[in-house]
Amino acid sequence: MIRYLSIAWLLVLIATVNASELSVVPVSYKQIDLQYVADGVVEAVNQATIAAQTSGQVLEVNFDVDDFVKKGMVLARLKNIEQKSSLTQVKARVAEAKAYLKAAQKEYNRIKKLRIKKVVSTALLDKTQADLEASQARLNAANADVQQVKQRVDYTTIKAPYSGIVLERHIQQGEIASLGQPIMTGFSPDNMRAVVNIPQSRITAIRQHKKAQIILNVEPKVHKFKGQKLTISPYADAKTHTFRIRVDFPNNAKNVYPGMFTKVAFVVGQERRLMIPTTSVAYRGEVRAVYTVNNGKDIFMRQVRLGKTYENMTEILAGVSLGEKVATDPVAAAIMLKNQRIILTPEDH
Numbered sequence: 001m002i003r004y005l006s007i008a009w010l011l012v013l014i015a016t017v018n019a020s021e022l023s024v025v026p027v028s029y030k031q032i033d034l035q036y037v038a039d040g041v042v043e044a045v046n047q048a049t050i051a052a053q054t055s056g057q058v059l060e061v062n063f064d065v066d067d068f069v070k071k072g073m074v075l076a077r078l079k080n081i082e083q084k085s086s087l088t089q090v091k092a093r094v095a096e097a098k099a100y101l102k103a104a105q106k107e108y109n110r111i112k113k114l115r116i117k118k119v120v121s122t123a124l125l126d127k128t129q130a131d132l133e134a135s136q137a138r139l140n141a142a143n144a145d146v147q148q149v150k151q152r153v154d155y156t157t158i159k160a161p162y163s164g165i166v167l168e169r170h171i172q173q174g175e176i177a178s179l180g181q182p183i184m185t186g187f188s189p190d191n192m193r194a195v196v197n198i199p200q201s202r203i204t205a206i207r208q209h210k211k212a213q214i215i216l217n218v219e220p221k222v223h224k225f226k227g228q229k230l231t232i233s234p235y236a237d238a239k240t241h242t243f244r245i246r247v248d249f250p251n252n253a254k255n256v257y258p259g260m261f262t263k264v265a266f267v268v269g270q271e272r273r274l275m276i277p278t279t280s281v282a283y284r285g286e287v288r289a290v291y292t293v294n295n296g297k298d299i300f301m302r303q304v305r306l307g308k309t310y311e312n313m314t315e316i317l318a319g320v321s322l323g324e325k326v327a328t329d330p331v332a333a334a335i336m337l338k339n340q341r342i343i344l345t346p347e348d349h
Helices: 002-020 081-116 122-155 200-209 331-347
Strands: 025-026 028-046 046-053 056-061 074-078 157-159 164-169 180-185 192-199 212-218 223-228 230-232 242-248 259-275 282-284 285-295 299-302 305-310 313-318 323-326
Touching: 025 028, 028 200, 028 212, 028 305, 028 313, 074 180, 081 122, 180 192, 192 200, 192 259, 200 230, 200 242, 200 259, 242 259, 259 305, 285 331, 299 331, 323 331
Parallel strands: none
Antiparallel strands: 025 323, 028 192, 028 259, 046 180, 056 074, 074 157, 164 180, 192 242, 212 223, 212 259, 230 242, 259 313, 282 285, 285 299, 285 323, 305 313
């Protein structure tokens, strides 16, 4: 019996030393954000429908729905015979205007010399100067026409304004595209945002804090993104009395596409809550528990009732009190608690 007691006390001493080595944190109040959660829809920041800026028959369409297109790649080509013919004509007008300008300049220089010698009248000099200026104006107008027609030629080659994915193709090869007719609709996956409608009762608090988190449920897990920028409408919808808010995703957010359902949690205030690190919570079937350490040696398992989780902290609603110390590693604490119970068994006998 004495031997048992000696061994027991020795093991208790060892257990005490081990328990004192556990990492513990006190249960304490933390300032947490109060949130208002609203339903939203994902949309692309850069989404556009590319339309024809000139008319012509469609010679080729290079992409279809779901294709990825890099910036500057050719989406479609239109027949440009008419545009090129117009370009040839205006270039001929430029050449003609240059010839008239050259002749007018030569005539003006001649009359000017004669006027110095007082052979011709001032009126004739003024007329030749006016002819020179008119010739210059005709050349400027012709050059402007060339730039305009060149632009129409360029419009027959329709290019992607930014890198993105094709959502819709509105035209087929062989069709006649008219001015303003849609060609393709696409979006850039690099910049996305969530759009939500907020009741007027919440808008003041949201304006004050301007912080939000986007919650996207994509199996097999829920993804959370920090809202990068909040754009709040300066007016309410007259029918629904709600304000539209756009919340930007981080750049290059993965698995986010236009039209997806999402939730946005807006910060509307702050409040003190009793918190512990989320890693301190042990899950035993339906039981939620923590391991408390008293005086650095006695370990106890406490069943707790949990509230919400905020980043890496979890709210405690019941089970432990302010100031109690809980083990940050519940696995190590469980092993030590088991050893503690085994050690105490010889004393009972």
